[in-house]
Amino acid sequence: MTMKSFPKPSDLPVPAGAEGWEEIYPYYLVFQDELKEEEDAKFWFCDSSHWPTVFKPFETIGGEFAVKCLGQYNARHLLIPNANGIEFRVHLGYLYMSPIPVPEDQIAARVPEFEARIGHYFGDWENKLAAWHDKVKGTIADMEQISFDPLPEIVPFEDITNGVGKDGSEILLDNYDRLISLTYQNWQYHFEFLNLGYIAYLDFFNFCKEVFPNIPDLSIATMVQGVDMELFRPDDELKSLALLAVELDLVQHFSRTDDPAATLAAIAAAPGGERWIKQWEEAHEPWFNFTIGNGFYAHDKYWNEHPEIPLGFIADYVSRVQDGAQILRPTQKLIAEKQRIVEEYTELLDDEAAAIFEAKRSLAATAYPYVENHNFYIEHWTMGVFWRKVRELSTMLTEAGVFQDPEDLLYLGRNEVRDVLFDLVTNFGVGAGTPIAAVALPKKIAKRRLIVDALKTARPAPALNTPPEVITEPFTRMLWGITTEQVQSWLGNDEDAEENVLKGMAASPGLVEGHARVVMHADDLSSVQAGEILVAPITAPSWGPIFGKIKATVTDIGGMMSHAAIVCREYDLPAVTGTGSASTTIKTGDLLRVDGTKGTVQILSNMELVSGPGAHSHAHQH
Structure with missing residues (x-):
């Protein structure tokens, strides 16, 4: 039976205990009854690669800033001819995305603008990137300066004599606003070079497909690898x-x-x-x-x-x-393999085509490291400082009697927290003692905790509504691995589907057999044993230390440019990404054959059939 569509948002059951979940997120993040027809006509995919667990209300900030800023570079800065940004909604606690195409009749007009804008960057890449580093590190240094001190019991006498005329509450309010706006600032910077890295890679990718129609995607990726990141x-x-x-x-x-x-x-x-x-x-x-x-x-x-x-x-x-x-x-070894493949393909071209090929390849190789490096500066460093400052604030608010537990802050949206701060400074300023929040919020927070826990009991649907005939948006294909073929495979419309075989992206080459270790969360990484095959909804770049122990990686989501794919290629490990359901289909202990060159994962025997201490001796590396 051929399936045409994924479920509509309204078709998905709400987990018991999560009724009314829409109320815990800002109105603009949830599907609207008034827009049902319009929203149901769009295809949405779940970005469980970046947001694998349910959002607490305060945590939507990362999703909002990241997807908004990605989109602005496509649609407003660079004017990518065929791709605007990506619309996003939170449904049942998970983030769903819908790429916005550019109408056919507007594409041509964007081309000259697009070429001029990317030419500006690519013509002076190293200097522009150095300036980017200065901007980003400057923002982080400014964030580090922010502190959330308790309000002063009395205005110091020197403030009276110096005519300051303020009670210190403005510092608390300004610092909160400043923390949010500096975080937003670095997210805007984040995509300035990231989108360019993808553009350079895609340009090279498309050229290769044109001159070598049968070239595997993997060979193209290999030609820019082996770099110090x-x-x-x-x-x-x-x-x-x-x-x-x-x-x-x-x-x-x-x-x-x-x-x-x-x-x-x-x-x-x-x-x-x-x-x-x-x-x-x-x-x-x-x-x-x-x-x-x-x-x-x-x-x-x-x-x-x-x-x-x-x-x-x-x-x-x-x-x-x-x-x-x-x-x-x-x-x-990686550099040698890269050079071998580059030489092999260059020999197939005449001199003129070879020169274009090398120009596009070297630009992609220059821009490509940034596709991963930005991750350290923004997701890791900037967000690490952000969450540390949020904890300082929530601890101060707990000590001031606003919250019962510092974690309570996370169950309010960032704009609701702004109201709580005003409540605190008002009550403190007039000498009234405990803020209203102390009595008005505990019930609301307790209810939201239950809702978040209930939402966590269900896995997200991989996609919603009817997919388009073809998927063109570059990020959707390269980063998330949402290609026309993958979506049909998720729907079960794969003509040559085999039993016990999962199909995904051939993300990093090699063929291995070994036992599965299913890891749903970073906290479970310590259970990974040497020689196992890591199976996860997605891997984070920071799992690097694990990649030396394992034989291969299999993920539910992710394309050729997903972190899992890039990291596995750089660590010389086979990988199959974007399988859709590996982490829920495969059990820890299952014997797998992973073919990263073809993009298949075969379940050779189930956990139940393999028992006894000698079970792991099946594993062998090819």
Whole structure:
């Protein structure tokens, strides 16, 4: 039976206990009854690659800023001829997106504007990118200066004599507004170069498809790989610290990394420990502004606040070094493979076409590292500072009697928090004592907690409504892997579908067999054993330390330019992305055959059939 459509938003059941969930998000984020016909006519896909868990109300800020700012560069800055931005809604707690096409009759008029604007950047890429770094780091430095101090009991006498005329409450209100606006500022900067990185890659990609009609997508991606990326620096710092620990004979001090204070004290006291501690401390700024999540949730844990995380990764690397493993990324091998493929394809072209090919390839290779590097500066570093400041604010508000628990803040939207601050300064200013929030909000927050927990009991639908005949928006294809073929496969309309075989993107080459380890959340990464195949809704770039242990990666969502695909190619690991349902179909322990060159995952035997201690001996690498 051929399925034509995914469910409509109104067809999806509301999980028990989540009734009225729409009320917890701003009106502009939810589907509207008055627009039902219009919204049902659009195709929406779930971006579970960036937002894999239900939003608490305050957390929608990351989704709103990211998707709005991505869109503005397509539609308003660069005037990409065939792609405007992406509309977005929150449905049942998850983020859904619908790319906005440019009407056919407007495409041609945008071309000269588009070419002039991208030419401005590509003509002076290195200098423009250096200026970008200055802007972004400047914003972060400004964010670091913000503090949320309790209001002063009395206005200091010198404020009276100096004629200040204010009570300090304006500082609290201004700092809150400033934290939000600085975060927004870095999200605007975020896409200035990201969209250009994709454009350069897509231009090269399309040229290759034109001159080599049968070229695999993977070969095109390989021709720009093997570069030194800043996004891998945090992981490289850990490897360097592990190698130094072995060299200085500090190995025995890494047995209890869940107690970081004791671990670091023991290292500091050991011979050579001082040198190790110095390197550890130097790595912190900026490279430990890094989370095992993706920076979009308040619960994401950052290395610089949770030293047990990097210490645990280092301990793991130390034991692998002792076992004789090569922990450094195989950069030389990747570069050699890249050059081989580039030469092979160049030989097929005449001189004129070869010159165009090389010009487009080198531009893509120059712009491509940014596709990953931006992630460190914005999602990790900027958002790490943002969430740390939000925690300072929520702690201050709890101590002032506004909230019962610092987590309560997350169950209010950012504009509702602005009202709470005004409530606090008003009551404080007039000498009335406890803010109204202390009695007006506890019930509302308790109800919202229940709603969020209820929404978490259901997995999101991968898409909504009827997909278009063809999907053209470049980000949708490259980043999320939402291609015409993938969508048909999710609908079960794949002519040559086989039993126990999942199809996805051939994201990183190689063929391996091994046992599955299904990881639904970053907190479960510690369960991953050496030689397993990682299966997840999506992987975060910060899972780098895991990629040295595993044999392959399989994800539910993600295209050729998703983080999972890029990271696996750089770590020389087979990967299949965008399968749609791997994390819910495959069970931990299942024996899999992953073909990253073809984009297939075969379930060879189910967990139930494979038992006994020898089960893992099936795994072998090709």
